[in-house]
Amino acid sequence: xxxxxxxxxxxxxxxxxxxxxxxxxxxxxxxxxxxxxxxxxxxxxxxxxxxxxxxxxxxxxxxxxxxxxxxxxxxxxxxxxxxxxxxxxxxxxxxxxxxxxxxxxxxxxxxxxxxxxxxxxxxxxxxxxxxxxxxxxxxxxxxxxxxxxxxxxxxxxxxxxxxxxxxxxxxxxxxxxxxxxxxxxxxxxxxxxxxxxxxxxxxxxxxxxxxxxxxxxxxxxxxxxxxxxxxxxxxxxxxxxxxxxxxxxxxxxxxxxxxxxxxxxxxxxxxxxxxxxxxxxxxxxxxxxxxxxxxxxxxxxxxxxxxxxxxxxxxxxxxxxxxxxxxxxxxxxxxxxxxxxxxxxxxxxxxxxxxxxxxxxxxxxxxxxxxxxxxxxxxxxxxxxxxxxxxxxxxxxxxxxxxxxxxxxxxxxxxxxxxxxxxxxxxxxxxxxxxxxxxxxxxxxxxxxxxxxxxx
Amino acid sequence: xxxxxxxxxxxxxxxxxxxxxxxxxxxxxxxxxxxxxxxxxxxxxxxxxxxxxxxxxxxxxxxxxxxxxxxxxxxxxxxxxxxxxxxxxxxxxxxxxxxxxxxxxxxxxxxxxxxxxxxxxxxxxxxxxxxxxxxxxxxxxxxxxxxxxxxxxxxxxxxxxxxxxxxxxxxxxxxxxxxxxxxxxxxxxxxxxxxxxxxxxxxxxxxxxxxxxxxxxxxxxxxxxxxxxxxxxxxxxxxxxxxxxxxxxxxxxxxxxxxxxxxxxxxxxxxxxxxxxxxxxxxxxxxxxxxxxxxxxxxxxxxxxxxxxxxxxxxxxxxxxxxxxxxxxxxxxxxxxxxxxxxxxxxxxxxxxxxxxxxxxxxxxxxxxxxxxxxxxxxxxxxxxxxxxxxxxxxxxxxxxxxxxxxxxxxxxxxxxxxxxxxxxxxxxxxxxxxxxxxxxxxxxxxxxxxxxxxx
Numbered sequence: 001x002x003x004x005x006x007x008x009x010x011x012x013x014x015x016x017x018x019x020x021x022x023x024x025x026x027x028x029x030x031x032x033x034x035x036x037x038x039x040x041x042x043x044x045x046x047x048x049x050x051x052x053x054x055x056x057x058x059x060x061x062x063x064x065x066x067x068x069x070x071x072x073x074x075x076x077x078x079x080x081x082x083x084x085x086x087x088x089x090x091x092x093x094x095x096x097x098x099x100x101x102x103x104x105x106x107x108x109x110x111x112x113x114x115x116x117x118x119x120x121x122x123x124x125x126x127x128x129x130x131x132x133x134x135x136x137x138x139x140x141x142x143x144x145x146x147x148x149x150x151x152x153x154x155x156x157x158x159x160x161x162x163x164x165x166x167x168x169x170x171x172x173x174x175x176x177x178x179x180x181x182x183x184x185x186x187x188x189x190x191x192x193x194x195x196x197x198x199x200x201x202x203x204x205x206x207x208x209x210x211x212x213x214x215x216x217x218x219x220x221x222x223x224x225x226x227x228x229x230x231x232x233x234x235x236x237x238x239x240x241x242x243x244x245x246x247x248x249x250x251x252x253x254x255x256x257x258x259x260x261x262x263x264x265x266x267x268x269x270x271x272x273x274x275x276x277x278x279x280x281x282x283x284x285x286x287x288x289x290x291x292x293x294x295x296x297x298x299x300x301x302x303x304x305x306x307x308x309x310x311x312x313x314x315x316x317x318x319x320x321x322x323x324x325x326x327x328x329x330x331x332x333x334x335x336x337x338x339x340x341x342x343x344x345x346x347x348x349x350x351x352x353x354x355x356x357x358x359x360x361x362x363x364x365x366x367x368x369x370x371x372x373x374x375x376x377x378x379x380x381x382x383x384x385x386x387x388x389x390x391x392x393x394x395x396x397x398x399x400x401x402x403x404x405x406x407x408x409x410x411x412x413x414x415x416x417x418x419x420x421x422x423x424x425x426x427x428x429x430x431x432x433x434x435x436x437x438x439x440x441x442x443x444x445x446x447x448x449x450x451x452x453x454x455x456x
Numbered sequence: 457x458x459x460x461x462x463x464x465x466x467x468x469x470x471x472x473x474x475x476x477x478x479x480x481x482x483x484x485x486x487x488x489x490x491x492x493x494x495x496x497x498x499x500x501x502x503x504x505x506x507x508x509x510x511x512x513x514x515x516x517x518x519x520x521x522x523x524x525x526x527x528x529x530x531x532x533x534x535x536x537x538x539x540x541x542x543x544x545x546x547x548x549x550x551x552x553x554x555x556x557x558x559x560x561x562x563x564x565x566x567x568x569x570x571x572x573x574x575x576x577x578x579x580x581x582x583x584x585x586x587x588x589x590x591x592x593x594x595x596x597x598x599x600x601x602x603x604x605x606x607x608x609x610x611x612x613x614x615x616x617x618x619x620x621x622x623x624x625x626x627x628x629x630x631x632x633x634x635x636x637x638x639x640x641x642x643x644x645x646x647x648x649x650x651x652x653x654x655x656x657x658x659x660x661x662x663x664x665x666x667x668x669x670x671x672x673x674x675x676x677x678x679x680x681x682x683x684x685x686x687x688x689x690x691x692x693x694x695x696x697x698x699x700x701x702x703x704x705x706x707x708x709x710x711x712x713x714x715x716x717x718x719x720x721x722x723x724x725x726x727x728x729x730x731x732x733x734x735x736x737x738x739x740x741x742x743x744x745x746x747x748x749x750x751x752x753x754x755x756x757x758x759x760x761x762x763x764x765x766x767x768x769x770x771x772x773x774x775x776x777x778x779x780x781x782x783x784x785x786x787x788x789x790x791x792x793x794x795x796x797x798x799x800x801x802x803x804x805x806x807x808x809x810x811x812x813x814x815x816x817x818x819x820x821x822x823x824x825x826x827x828x829x830x831x832x833x834x835x836x837x838x839x840x841x842x843x844x845x846x847x848x849x850x851x852x853x854x855x856x857x858x859x860x861x862x863x864x865x866x867x868x869x870x871x872x873x874x875x876x877x878x879x880x881x882x883x884x885x886x887x888x889x890x891x892x893x894x895x896x897x898x899x900x901x902x903x904x905x906x907x908x909x910x911x912x
Binding site: 014040042051053115163166167171175176177193195196197198199200201230231232233234235236252253254256257258262264265267268269272274277279283284286290291293294295297298300301302304305308309311315319322323324325326327329330331333334335338339340341342345346352360366367370371374378382430431434435438442 | 709712
């Protein structure tokens with residue numbers, strides 16, 4: 001893992017980029033086409049990302065029909081939208097016509113409605129129809145992510161007939177790992193994996209070798225739920241069916257990988273209130289995605305200030321309290337975030353169910369009690385020595401135990417509560433929790449001190 | 457996404473669990489075997505997880521040879537180790553013999569050395585040899601995760617010969633999606649996807665249809681790097697080769713999915729200092745995994761206290777400063793965590809390279825300047841009105857701008873620095889950063905106030 005910054009093994013070299021720029025500058029269509037021809041779409045995407053905005057447009061224009069639109073599925077959304085906005089709908093339609101349907105949907109779904117309508121209007125009827133059907137499913141559903149190219153065969157065929165058809169048929173998906181067996185109404189009867197097919201003799205009927213009860217995914221199912229089914233059952237691909245169990249598409253694991261990655265990313269960013277900006281975004285855009293949480297935090301921070309203000313007399317009488325305050329709140333905040341992070345992830349992965357809610361809450365509270373006591377004793381001793389005041393050590397220890405227990409309890413409860421009312425638990429975010437632990441911490445510490453020492 | 461807590465769609469029902477418990481209680485081996493037979497290994501794993509520790513052992517013992525050890529790859533590590541510690545090495549060896557080699561390695565690698573040696577000694581020679589070779593590769597390497605069952609064919613064969621061999625050969629992997637073409641020394645020449653094979657005529661030579669330049673993965677490559685190659689090139693499987701380009705195994709995407717998930721999980725937990733405890737762990741164990749960060753945080757929090765202590769005279773002269781302190785540090789902490797989270801994830805995904813380090817740092821600093829100014833103005837106005845003191849508003853605004861700029865800069869720089877020196881950037885963690893922003897915040901606020909108002 002060392003020295004990652006210098007690791008460019010799977011990246012585009014600087015030399016290549018210089019060459020691309022030179023070819024764009026010279027408007028050398030042929031040279032550029034040749035150069036790009038040998039690159040994987042992910043590498044083309046990296047080239048595009050590293051070009052300046054104007055160069056990107058020139059790059060795509062120069063390549064013309066030789067530009068593989070698949071590369072657009074691998075660049076940041078902003079970059080994609082910018083390039084597409086500069087191209088004519090007919091050119092985009094030409095580019096999309098060569099793509100897998102899931103990639104085409106991925107490119108179309110983020111476009112403004114008029115633009116995507118204009119592009120769809122230029123597509124051949126069959127493709128337009130298929131893409132529209134995908135786009136009709138809800139955002140982030142399995143129907144949006146599915147591919148509509150697949151191999152389906154009738155149940156009365158033999159292995160030999162299937163193999164012969166595969167050998168003769170030109171219009172097959174680029175790559176497939178199983179064959180779907182469907183009835184006349186396109187209802188799914190079963191699936192046959194290619195290795196099974198290859199290992200069977202020609203006269204065998206495919207119904208004999210098919211998996212009759214494959215796991216299917218409803219087209220309107222949330223994509224995260226689909227990802228969970230894939231992970232749980234180690235699927236490589238799964239049939240996507242509509243309400244009447246008719247086969248409408250196929251989800252493959254490479255789409256699922258992207259969904260899992262995106263979901264974890266969402267959790268991490270939401271926990272930090274870090275917005276959804278990408279590396280290619282401008283500072284102004286990034287600032288805008290983050291300012292809401294800072295503003296909310298400002299208000300919640302003033303709430304904590306308000307608590308301290310109640311005890312201003314106490315602090316004036318004993319400045320040591322002001323000095324030690326941050327220790328109480330920092331520890332509460334840290335313990336709370338530990339509990340919250342674990343709970344948010346457990347919720348994300350559906351590890352928390354009605355059955356174990358109480359156990360999770362109890363566990364976090366017990367953990368908080370144990371760790372709170374340990375830390376409180378340590379802090380109490382240091383504080384007592386520092387200010388040569390044993391009572392002060394006792395007061396801070398008590399308030400830390402209390403604050404950390406509350407932090408553990410709320411760190412576990414807050415996300416579950418939000419989840420219960422249908423809000424993404426990750427947005428509970430450090431901001432709310434740390435304010436809560438700040439408020440409780442200040443109240444406990446200054447309150448106990450004020451009462452014990454008879455101040456304020 | 458609403459109401460996830462009641463969603464048990466992909467889970468084991470309570471009734472099933474009651475039934476399992478009854479069968480265990482009655483020592484009804486036959487009944488239990490029948491019941492479990494219809495379950496997917498992931499569901500069996502869930503049953504095991506939800507049983508009490510003693511019941512788990514009974515469950516596995518009762519099933520005997522009918523227990524599918526694959527289920528053990530899906531339970532938490534602690535549960536797995538406990539079950540394995542209660543079984544005789546011969547029984548474990550019997551169970552492992554039926555598994556895919558990658559699953560067997562996964563189960564063996566976490567066991568104490570003597571125990572895994574004892575188990576390996578009971579395995580048939582060929583399997584023992586293969587597992588040992590996998591175990592010889594470094595932890596978390598591709599060689600550890602690879603499967604050693606695959607289909608390899610010589611280059612001079614035709615499609616017809618390959619298909620005939622597949623039909624006759626009994627000892628094939630349960631499932632495969634491609635065939636590897638190797639020379640006499642087992643060096644990889646190319647790969648043939650099954651769909652390509654099926655679509656080719658029998659007399660065609662496999663060298664004509666093979667992909668001659670497949671992406672391969674070095675056996676000692678880090679598993680995260682392997683995952684990145686899979687994602688970048690949308691691979692479903694890849695050949696794993698040793699130093700001499702000899703084919704030693706195959707990595708499939710379902711293993712990769714687990715690696716990606718685990719990596720994201722690691723980042724999230726490290727950022728929060730939340731330890732690696734699982735839902736099945738005892739409170740005592742959980743508490744132990746989290747206490748180190750709390751103790752570190754205690755020390756760093758006293759550092760912040762030390763800064764305040766320098767200015768105790770200032771605070772005594774003007775208690776409003778103590779009241780407002782937390783606003784300065786809360787905002788600095790929040791802005792810092794935003795910058796840090798984004799940077800840690802970008803590093804994880806290798807989006808940050810030598811070329812754009814300076815850009816990332818500059819961007820975060822500019823973002824901090826913009827948002828810092830916006831928030832500072834708002835806080836300044838509120839503080840000025842609250843304490844009817846315009847100068848105090850100015851002082852707090854200045855210190856907030858300064859603190860947030862430092863937070864943005866360090867939030868981006870700290871993880872990159874750690875990455876540079878080979879430390880996981882996620883352990884930069886909220887703890888260090890928030891102490892840094894606390895120290896800077898207190899210093900700036902109290903320092904500027906002390907100088908401006910001539911206090912202390």
